Amino acid sequence: MTTSTLDGQQLQAQLQELQATALKAIAEIETLDTLEQQRIHYLGKKGELSKILGTMGKLPAGDRPTIGTLANTLKETLQTALEQQRHKLQAAQIQAQLEAETLDVTMPGYFRPQGHIHPLNSTMDRILDIFVGLGYTVDDGPEMETDYYNFEALNTPADHPARDMQDTFYLPDGNLLRTHTSSVQIRHMELNDPPIRIVAPGRCYRRDNEDATHAAVFHQIEILAIDQGLTFTDLKGTVKAFLAELFGDVPIRFRASYFPFTEPSAEVDVQWKGRWLEVLGCGMVDPQVLKNVGYDPDLYTGFAAGFGVERFAMVLHQIDDIRRFYTSDLRFLNQF
Incomplete structure (x- = not known):
């Protein structure tokens, strides 16, 4: 009888490590472009989560439902973290633009005399x-x-x-x-x-x-x-x-x-x-x-x-x- 090269505990540990690493990386992102790159890196078709789930075929049949549930929970957690970071970055971008374009209404205006039709x-x-x-x-x-x-x-x-x-x-x-x-x-x-x-x-x-x-x-x-x-x-x-x-x-x-x-x-x-x-x-x-x-x-x-x-x-x-x-x-x- 052959033995599996991977058991449920090992795959569960990989999912937990991926969650910790991804959440830390997402929290440190400072631009929207980088955020999109990280989304693809972790949740894309060829991303880290897909790579781990690709090994589920080597699990015993009894472990697969548990690992599947954990994977879905991890995906939802990362999507929520990405969305929250997106809103945070967009708000920061708008605030920076507002500060850069602030108009001091207390400053005296520039006088520009009106012209006349010739x-x-x-x-x-x-x-x-x-x-x-x-x-x-x-x-x-x-x-x-x-x-x-x-x-x-x-x-x-x-x-x-x-x-x-x-x-x-x-x-x-x-x-x-x-x-x-x-x-x-x-x-x-x-x-x-x-x-x-x-x-x-x-x-x-x-x-x-x-x-x-x-x-x-x-x-x-x-x-x-x-x-x-x-x-x-x-x-x-x-x-x-x-x-x-x-x-x-x-x-x-x-x-x-x-x-x-x-x-x-x-x-x-x-x-x-x-x-x-x-x-x-x-x-x-x-x-x-x-x-x-x-x-x-x-x-x-x-x-x-x-x-x-x-x-x-x-x-x-x-x-x-x-x-x-x-x-x-x-x-x-x-x-x-």
Whole structure:
């Protein structure tokens, strides 16, 4: 008769030794990562407890239930110890974070003066709000343009005298800095079918001599409406509604003018502080411009208008020199 190489007492002693060693090791763990490593070491599929239980096959049949019960009790004891240590470490981690991020509410705060919206930005926002309220959608485009979008598509070929009024900054690759946001209208019409109602704000550039009313860099807003049956009456009504919202009930007059991309065209003045001020140019979109973007001028008509944001801001805020907008003088900006 063969004898077993292991008896219940020996295995029980191993389980008791494992419990003492594991509980001591768990109590000394200082990080959650180490705690997880120890859990795997003792309770994993290839852990210390599994190794001991793997020898149960060598026990006499009568000892196996007792050892099995002891093993389950040991497993529960170690799991409880691991969970308690986990809660302890997590609490310590949170406490350390709280101490590191403690805010002393008795300390004086740092003073950071609040900024102001620049008068040009506030004027532009106010104007855009008016046109959005009239059903227009805001669109924009690149400040660096091609000659086609800035001039050719707007009925201003290379030999057109109107280019002299919009001399600009040309780049080595043949592109240029746009002289108006009218180029946005062309880009929008190429990608969209009528009806169209857009308002296009943005920065523009012209090679101009700077003085109290002129700058080489300025901001412009243009509107465009394309639909069937639009007339100059619709243009006048839109312009009057816009100016009334911006300036109030002031006299308005339209003067015949010329732009290469509108026909007929007009300049618009408002009577402000006892004198007439020119505030914008407008007109019906030239049929050739409609053809350039693939629209049928026999089916669609449209109107456009454009104006400088700086001029409106100067009138609304009674500013005497356009250059004040660009000098970043806090004595000037703090007024707004």
